[in-house]
Amino acid sequence: MPPRAQTNTLTSNPLDDICPVCKSNRYLNPSLTFLINSECYHTMCTSCVDRLFTSGPAPCPVAGCHKTLRKRGFHTAFFADLNIEREVDVRKRVAAVFNRRQEDFETLHDWNNYLESVEDLVFKIVEGTPAMKKDAEEALKKYAEMNRMEIEANLEAEKEEEEMGRRAQAIADERARKRREMGKKKEEEDRRDLERTKRNVIETLARSEGNADEITRKAERLILEKTEKMKRDQVEDLEGPKMAIRGLKKRKAVEVEKPYDPFGDLDLTPTRYVLQTRYKNDWLKQAENDPRHMVGGYSFQEYYARTMFEAFSGLGVFIEDELQNTTASGAPLAAVAATARSGDKMMEDVF
Numbered sequence: 001m002p003p004r005a006q007t008n009t010l011t012s013n014p015l016d017d018i019c020p021v022c023k024s025n026r027y028l029n030p031s032l033t034f035l036i037n038s039e040c041y042h043t044m045c046t047s048c049v050d051r052l053f054t055s056g057p058a059p060c061p062v063a064g065c066h067k068t069l070r071k072r073g074f075h076t077a078f079f080a081d082l083n084i085e086r087e088v089d090v091r092k093r094v095a096a097v098f099n100r101r102q103e104d105f106e107t108l109h110d111w112n113n114y115l116e117s118v119e120d121l122v123f124k125i126v127e128g129t130p131a132m133k134k135d136a137e138e139a140l141k142k143y144a145e146m147n148r149m150e151i152e153a154n155l156e157a158e159k160e161e162e163e164m165g166r167r168a169q170a171i172a173d174e175r176a177r178k179r180r181e182m183g184k185k186k187e188e189e190d191r192r193d194l195e196r197t198k199r200n201v202i203e204t205l206a207r208s209e210g211n212a213d214e215i216t217r218k219a220e221r222l223i224l225e226k227t228e229k230m231k232r233d234q235v236e237d238l239e240g241p242k243m244a245i246r247g248l249k250k251r252k253a254v255e256v257e258k259p260y261d262p263f264g265d266l267d268l269t270p271t272r273y274v275l276q277t278r279y280k281n282d283w284l285k286q287a288e289n290d291p292r293h294m295v296g297g298y299s300f301q302e303y304y305a306r307t308m309f310e311a312f313s314g315l316g317v318f319i320e321d322e323l324q325n326t327t328a329s330g331a332p333l334a335a336v337a338a339t340a341r342s343g344d345k346m347m348e349d350v351f
């Protein structure tokens with residue numbers, strides 16, 4: 001909600017323009033200003049506040065409200081909606097007590113739980129029934145008493161952090177100013193250099209007996225080069241770092257999601273043999289010509305692949321090596337030793 005501008009114009013709601021205490025009307029008195037207090041948020045005009053509370057604390061003049069108010073508790077409302085004004089005040093009050101920081105917590109989960117409990121407390125004070133409000137206020141007071149030292153330490157740390165931030169900003173500003181100054185100085189020097197070159201050309205032309213055309217051409221090229229360089233420098237200066245923001249997290253590029261691999265990176269391409277499309281063998285020829293093997297869905301290629309895989313799957317596995325590799329961890333060693341002793345060849349079956 002945008003803050004209400006402190007203008008003395010009439011608002012859309014006629015009730016907003018009448019003081020509920022003295023019934024003064026902004027229509028008749030354009031300089032009428034309303035004040036609120038953080039106790040009961042009852043609005044009244046400045047002259048009422050002056051009249052009622054200048055001589056000391058007094059009860060709120062609004063019927064049914066028995067809060068005791070002081071003159072220094074009154075201020076102009078920042079928000080047009082007094083409910084929001086009140087919630088902001090409550091939040092400020094709670095935040096001053098519950099001022100722990102994320103680094104105080106072991107895990108993000110704990111930090112989030114803490115934030116949620118604080119939010120619950122705020123909700124109870126702002127929206128709760130009178131009983132809930134009372135409980136919450138008491139809890140707040142108790143917490144403030146029990147954790148006074150920590151609250152003060154956190155406040156101190158907060159102030160220190162602010163101070164450090166201010167100092168870092170001052171250093172960055174100073175650097176930027178120096179950079180700008182140097183840029184200006186360089187520009188000035190370049191311009192002077194260009195002037196000097198032009199003057200030199202004229203002098204050379206006046207003195208020499210050589211080819212005037214050639215000298216002019218050379219000079220033109222030189223001047224053009226220098227002008228171009230000046231322009232380039234200016235562009236670089238414009239594009240150069242104007243503002244230094246530090247401490248930003250490095251963003252990782254989002255990895256492109258790969259298609260789903262049901263084998264989880266398991267490579268099944270044979271390394272010890274090359275699968276042929278056909279194998280010459282009398283027995284296979286018979287099988288290939290068998291009409292029972294020619295029906296749809298039956299592939300000899302699949303049969304070859306499977307047979308070759310099974311034939312080679314035991315090769316290259318040496319129990320002795322496995323034993324040495326697993327001596328570090330006890331359990332696998334025992335398991336491998338057991339299989340080795342019993343003579344069973346336990347192969348990893350991928351199917």
Ligand SMILES: [Zn+2]
Nearest residue numbers: 019022045048
């Ligand atoms: Zn009034």
Ligand SMILES: [Zn+2]
Nearest residue numbers: 040042060065
């Ligand atoms: Zn009141």
